[in-house]
Amino acid sequence: MKITGQLVCGPGEADRYLEETLREFKRLCDDVIVCLCNAGPKEKKLGIRGSITNSITFENVEVPNENVIGTDGKGFLVAMNTLDAGRLGLGACCLGASKEILELSTNYSKQRKQFGDTISKFQAIQFMLAEMAAKIYAMESMIYRTAHNYDARKEISQESAIVKLFCSESMVEIADKGLQIHGGMGFSRELPLERFYRDARILKIFEGTNEIQKLIISRNVIKKNGRWSK
Numbered sequence: 001m002k003i004t005g006q007l008v009c010g011p012g013e014a015d016r017y018l019e020e021t022l023r024e025f026k027r028l029c030d031d032v033i034v035c036l037c038n039a040g041p042k043e044k045k046l047g048i049r050g051s052i053t054n055s056i057t058f059e060n061v062e063v064p065n066e067n068v069i070g071t072d073g074k075g076f077l078v079a080m081n082t083l084d085a086g087r088l089g090l091g092a093c094c095l096g097a098s099k100e101i102l103e104l105s106t107n108y109s110k111q112r113k114q115f116g117d118t119i120s121k122f123q124a125i126q127f128m129l130a131e132m133a134a135k136i137y138a139m140e141s142m143i144y145r146t147a148h149n150y151d152a153r154k155e156i157s158q159e160s161a162i163v164k165l166f167c168s169e170s171m172v173e174i175a176d177k178g179l180q181i182h183g184g185m186g187f188s189r190e191l192p193l194e195r196f197y198r199d200a201r202i203l204k205i206f207e208g209t210n211e212i213q214k215l216i217i218s219r220n221v222i223k224k225n226g227r228w229s230k
């Protein structure tokens with residue numbers, strides 16, 4: 001089979017690691033198949049700048065028949081199935097970052113004084129912390145539940161779409177609230193809040209945009225006449 005096409009990916013500085021990886025592969029097994037692709041220039045991004053993103057292009061890359069995953073022409077289905085785990089993992093990333101933001105924001109609110117008191121004494125700040133904590137509890141609960149079902153090899157397409165949608169929307173909201181609690185300092189590069197705020201935005205886009213997650217979820221809801229049977 002021959003493949004030709006383009007992907008947005010994170011090969012980053014792959015050539016730097018290729019030689020070492022090949023050496024390690026050769027040590028572990030005799031048959032080494034290398035799939036060469038062209039990497040485009042680094043994308044200039046709003047966030048996740050610690051991870052390099054470029055497009056990669058395959059031009060007439062030959063894949064031996066025995067190495068084809070699934071059936072020729074059905075690759076889309078295989079790719080879609082891998083997304084279930086990816087979306088679950090994305091939810092876990094959102095959860096970890098959200099917990100860090102809550103901790104940073106709580107500590108800051110207990111130190112920062114305005115009008116003679118720490119801002120943690122103001123109900124407006126307390127309510128933001130409470131809303132962040134409630135979202136985190138919901139995120140953690142759904143991630144563990146879905147991960148348990150994934151480990152039990154159950155079908156989790158709808159649940160992982162819900163995890164992806166809810167956790168990414170929650171993290172964007174939590175990053176926004178965390179930044180707000182930090183006031184002007186939240187906007188400054190001196191503190192990590194502005195980075196969390198920028199990094200959060202991509203979570204609503206990759207691993208399938210949140211609009212696509214809504215399509216997956218609603219398709220299942222309509223198919224089951226709205227009955228919740230999980």
Ligand SMILES: Cc1cc2nc3c(=O)[nH]c(=O)nc-3n(C[C@H](O)[C@H](O)[C@H](O)COP(=O)(O)OP(=O)(O)OC[C@H]3O[C@@H](n4cnc5c(N)ncnc54)[C@H](O)[C@@H]3O)c2cc1C
Pocket residue numbers: 007008009010045048053202205206207208209210211212215
């Ligand atoms: C930093 C970064 C890293 C990435 N890493 C990878 C990677 O490692 N591997 C990989 O394969 N891809 C990667 N991607 C690609 C990413 O998965 C896609 O950008 C994403 O799936 C959205 O596709 P698109 O950009 O073509 O947007 P489009 O599909 O053009 O969408 C544009 C808008 O239209 C909406 N839309 C599209 N179709 C519908 C529809 N049917 N109904 C309703 N609304 C719709 C979308 O929700 C969105 O709001 C990466 C992208 C970025 C920015």
